[in-house]
Amino acid sequence: MENLKNDLFLRACKKEPIDRTPIWIMRQAGRYLPEYRAVRANSDFKTMVKTPELATEVTLQPVDIIGVDAAIIFSDILVIPEALGMNYEMVESHGPSFDWTISSESDFNKLSKSDLSDKLSYVFEALKLTKKELNGRVPLIGFAGSPWTLLTYMVEGGGSKNFSKIKSLIFNNPTLAHKLLDLISETVSEYLSLKIKSGVNAVQIFDTWGGLLSPDLYKEFSLNYIQKVIAKVERTDEPIISYAKGIHHSMNGLANTGADVISIDWTHNIGKVRRQIGDKVAIQGNLDPTVLYGSIDVIRREAVKVLDSYGKGSGHIFNLGHGILPDISPANTKALVEIVKEESKRYH
């Protein structure tokens, strides 16, 4: 077992006793940091994702600059659709755009399950290099999109306002949707297993679009596949975090997928969620990302509200309820980390 200098994050995931609450920040390797923008000025987003040295560099930045308790590899959830044969571009101030999209059985047949360890070797190399550079300072997190979220991108071809294509698919051809979700789930499981083999200490599954679905359909098309992914991931004791955006109806369902941690958005009262799911899993979250627009006093007040709502004991990983916004000041972000480190002591 690796000797980590700071294993608070992993201990909190397992609800083991700790002396303060760990914190990391979703999208912490990102545009709000001038140091990130400096790297980005010379390379486009996909080049950064595909170049292990660059991915490692920006992954380490928040550890060095902001002082978070975990690193998360800089990468993109859409490398999985790409590995299945769907090329995409990241269009400046617009988002991802796929060359082609899936709408029929014949599109399904165009997908090719290739050897991930070869096709995505740049990810595994970036992980190994990052582990080396981290040198045990903090744990490293790997991640993937949930099958439903990846399918949404593959069918819509990018972002969407009304998500009419993916919704049409599940209403008009649920059999094809399930076939696609099966394929994606298998691929995601294999991908996360390979990440763990490459040295990550935990993995997070991002379900960004589960909130589009009514409770029944969420269970059928998203939750069930998150559960399938988790069941098949090969791991020893690496925790799995399941991030659910806009989900309020299925907290117990999420806590029963086999995930060790559920990660919730800021529209929840974290203490209520804790009481609702009992002691089954740890909880990550859930500060409103826009609190970081406030003064240090506001940040302290709102951060303490979250700590206080969760209450005493282990099992809380402090985080935002969604990714940090690109126009947030690094100074405020650093202040949040320090506030949580200091204020959380009295809850342990």
Place this chain on the structure above:
Amino acid sequence: MENLKNDLFLRACKKEPIDRTPIWIMRQAGRYLPEYRAVRANSDFKTMVKTPELATEVTLQPVDIIGVDAAIIFSDILVIPEALGMNYEMVESHGPSFDWTISSESDFNKLSKSDLSDKLSYVFEALKLTKKELNGRVPLIGFAGSPWTLLTYMVEGGGSKNFSKIKSLIFNNPTLAHKLLDLISETVSEYLSLKIKSGVNAVQIFDTWGGLLSPDLYKEFSLNYIQKVIAKVERTDEPIISYAKGIHHSMNGLANTGADVISIDWTHNIGKVRRQIGDKVAIQGNLDPTVLYGSIDVIRREAVKVLDSYGKGSGHIFNLGHGILPDISPANTKALVEIVKEESKRYH
């Protein structure tokens, strides 16, 4: 008291016995109807809003074509900021855009509370004309934006991705935010009172952006002001409907605002909400608008799920969980209305 030929909608709002569930559809006077697009081809959106004859014409279309149990006046929530001195344009395939936005106390001082009955006379004329043309066939609904939703537009200047300006305002200058919300609440109450005086049979308050807020802040900045608006509306027995998008944490709070009906989005199990709030208020909703992309069989299955989830008895107004989408087929919409009329009988 007016003699309505079909008062199912009003009776359901008051939970009085009825022999089937009434249905109307949010944004039913809209782009999915070729007859609406024909009117729109000759007049821009704001001209339609400001011309009583045109507003009346498109308001009546869904009653004639789709067979809904209530009409809702064609208008725009942003006439209120405009009456307060903020001009806006509706930009094609982009949305509203204000000439100026509010960020400081001096901006607040630029707002002018004018005489609504004069400034918005076109709305009240459209209501009177529509009542005349409806001739008692179905009730007429008037509406307004919630204070929080209107403030969001007035501060952001239009739609937004991250809502950073409104969030900065409430974190950094809550006093100004409350001052603005007080002014808007008063104006909205007066506006809804004038609508009732002009003959509408019910009013709906749209809180489109309440879901941006954490539970505490939702109560402080949105729910409290909805309650203030409702308390001040002058009415005899006209029901008030409170529409909440993306709100899951405050169903009881919403049911206690004084509203007669709460209107919920499709991420809720409507039966669960009914059990949670008890028999306090009626519930409107909550079919996923994208179900209308499905076949008639899918529409029937999903509509029956909603009816069945609400269960037996009055107090349910069938509706979508959000506005109808512009690319939905009118035939499917009409089929939904017929399905609800037919299938709902056995729940009464």
